[in-house]
Amino acid sequence: xxxxxxxxxxxxxxxxxxxxxxxxxxxxxxxxxxxxxxxxxxxxxxxxxxxxxxxxxxxxxxxxxxxxxxxxxxxxxxxxxxxxxxxxxxxxxxxxxxxxxxxxxxxxxxxxxxxxxxxxxxxxxxxxxxxxxxxxxxxxxxxxxxxxxxxxxxxxxxxxxxxxxxxxxxxxxxxxxxxxxxxxxxxxxxxxxxxxxxxxxxxxxxxxxxxxxxxxxxxxxxxxxxxxxxxxxxxxxxxxxxxxxxxxxxxxxxxxxxxxxxxxxxxxxxxxxxxxxxxxxxxxxxxxxxxxxxxxxxxxxxxxxxxxxxxxxxxxxxxxxxxxxxxxxxxxxxxxxxxxxxxxxxxxxxxxxxxxxxxxxxxxxxxxxxxxxxxxxxxxxxxxxxxxxxxxxxxxxxxxxxxxxxxxxxxxx
Numbered sequence: 001x002x003x004x005x006x007x008x009x010x011x012x013x014x015x016x017x018x019x020x021x022x023x024x025x026x027x028x029x030x031x032x033x034x035x036x037x038x039x040x041x042x043x044x045x046x047x048x049x050x051x052x053x054x055x056x057x058x059x060x061x062x063x064x065x066x067x068x069x070x071x072x073x074x075x076x077x078x079x080x081x082x083x084x085x086x087x088x089x090x091x092x093x094x095x096x097x098x099x100x101x102x103x104x105x106x107x108x109x110x111x112x113x114x115x116x117x118x119x120x121x122x123x124x125x126x127x128x129x130x131x132x133x134x135x136x137x138x139x140x141x142x143x144x145x146x147x148x149x150x151x152x153x154x155x156x157x158x159x160x161x162x163x164x165x166x167x168x169x170x171x172x173x174x175x176x177x178x179x180x181x182x183x184x185x186x187x188x189x190x191x192x193x194x195x196x197x198x199x200x201x202x203x204x205x206x207x208x209x210x211x212x213x214x215x216x217x218x219x220x221x222x223x224x225x226x227x228x229x230x231x232x233x234x235x236x237x238x239x240x241x242x243x244x245x246x247x248x249x250x251x252x253x254x255x256x257x258x259x260x261x262x263x264x265x266x267x268x269x270x271x272x273x274x275x276x277x278x279x280x281x282x283x284x285x286x287x288x289x290x291x292x293x294x295x296x297x298x299x300x301x302x303x304x305x306x307x308x309x310x311x312x313x314x315x316x317x318x319x320x321x322x323x324x325x326x327x328x329x330x331x332x333x334x335x336x337x338x339x340x341x342x343x344x345x346x347x348x349x350x351x352x353x354x355x356x357x358x359x360x361x362x363x364x365x366x367x368x369x370x371x372x373x374x375x376x377x378x379x380x381x382x383x384x385x386x387x388x389x390x391x392x393x394x395x396x397x398x399x400x401x402x403x404x405x406x407x408x409x410x411x412x413x
Contacts, residue, residue, distance in 0.1 A: 011193055022200050027090045034093070035082040038100075042075040074103040221353045222286055222302045225345060237344035243300035244312035244338040244381060245360050246285065247367035248276070248319060250293040251331045268327065269293065275322050283315040288355060294367075295319075298355060301343050309338050309384035316375040317412055335366025337378040365399040366407065375410050382408040389413060 013019040046067070078096045081089060217226045228236055250272070257265050273290055280287045280297050284305065288296040297315070300308030316334045323332045339359035345351055362378050370376035382391055389410045396404040 011197065013197075022197065023090050024086065025200060026196060027086055027093075031082060031086075031089060031093075034097075035079065038075060038079045038082060042072065042079065046072060071103055074100055220351055221345065224302050225353055229345065229351070235344070237342060238302065239340065239342055240301050240304070241340050242304070242308060242338065243298050243341050243343075243355075243359065244309045244336055244384075245341065245355060245363035246295075246297045246299070246312050246316060246334065246336055247363050248295040248316070248332055248334045249367055250323075250327075251333050251372040253293040253330055256329065272323060272326055272330075275326060276319055279315050279318050279322065283311045283318070285311060285315055286353075288353065298341075298343075301341070301355070302353075309336070309381050310388055312336050312338075313375065313377070313381070313385055313389055313410055317410070320373060320375070331372035333367055333370045333372050334375045335363050335368070335370050335377070336375065336381045337363035337366055338381040338384055362399075362402065362405075365402055365405070369397050369399055369407075371409065377408050377410055379406045379408070382410075385410065 013022060078100050081092055081096050084092075214226070214230075217229070220226075221229065225236060253269075256268075260268065273295060276295050276297075277287055279285075283299075285297045285299045286301055288298055290296070297312075299305055299312040299315075305311060313336065316336060319334065320332050323330060337359050339357075339362070341355045341357040341359050343353070343355050345353055359380075366376045366378055376394065377385070385391065390413050392409045392411075394407045394409050397407045399405045
């Protein structure tokens with residue numbers, strides 16, 4: 001079986017947990033159909049009571065006893081089990097189905113013998129019932145099949161011994177046909193069981209692949225953006241009035257890179273940026289991208305955050321501290337700016353969630369014209385930080401493309 005690792009003679013999965021999951025799924029799928037089948041058979045069985053009165057007066061009592069005292073209670077118990085909690089149902093349903101089959105087939109054979117009934121009619125009924133119930137079983141229930149065979153054989157022997165009405169040949173033919181029907185039903189059910197288990201395995205593989213694809217999509221894009229994209233191709237562009245953009249750059253990394261092998265370079269850069277990713281998750285920022293040895297993140301997108309500037313400032317200070325622990329030879333230059341941006345997804349392959357606008361440009365200039373080991377912020381960010389941080393006015397700095405611009409340096413109080 002594809003990926004299922006079944007046991008050779010039972011069809012059950014070798015892994016007990018996987019088998020339990022399959023039985024749960026299979027039970028939910030078929031229980032309603034078993035329930036409908038049992039109720040329908042019981043109704044028809046009881047409704048056909050009129051046929052009992054067409055029998056000779058001396059044989060009506062055996063008909064009534066077997067119909068209502070033996071068969072009907074067993075069917076009622078089977079119906080009750082189909083409404084039981086799932087764990088109880090899964091544990092006992094196959095045994096109950098076997099009990100129903102043995103009761104009805106045994107009862108019809110006994111009735112045919114004791115009441116001198118038409119053996120052919122009961123053979124046909126037993127044949128169809130065996131086909132119906134047997135199709136719900138699987139070859140893994142070999143013990144149950146043996147029990148049914150033993151019950152039918154016992155009934156046959158008893159009838160042959162005690163019945164003055166029916167010949168041994170008639171009963172043997174009756175049992176033979178019912179047995180053949182049941183065996184055929186079980187064999188067909190075995191093939192259906194293999195198909196069901198293959199579908200179960202394939203559904204599991206499909207679900208795992210879907211989860212993996214969704215996890216990759218969530219790694220590329222923020223969760224709400226990924227959810228919108230899954231609804232279908234569309235242009236995603238949002239105007240956000242208040243965010244804080246963070247740019248960071250590793251000073252000294254270019255020099256360090258000339259001293260490292262490619263593997264060492266990537267490993268050390270991955271170690272640093274992975275630490276920054278953890279800080280972004282801790283402080284509630286959204287990582288936008290990395291560009292060489294530069295890192296970009298945003299607070300307040302894609303979800304609005306009232307204290308976005310505070311969150312970005314806390315992360316920036318923690319980034320400097322964390323880099324000192326990981327790479328003491330390097331320094332981090334960080335710039336923050338707050339204001340409106342446009343956020344959206346670009347591309348049709350290798351999708352990217354990005355930001356555009358004057359706030360993004362200002363944050364980039366805050367970083368590129370900043371001081372190594374310090375966090376430089378714009379006037380807009382400084383106004384949002386209030387008294388939460390120690391703020392030092394650096395004065396106006398000539399920013400490329402922006403001209404003289406007021407800048408501030410922040411640190412923890």
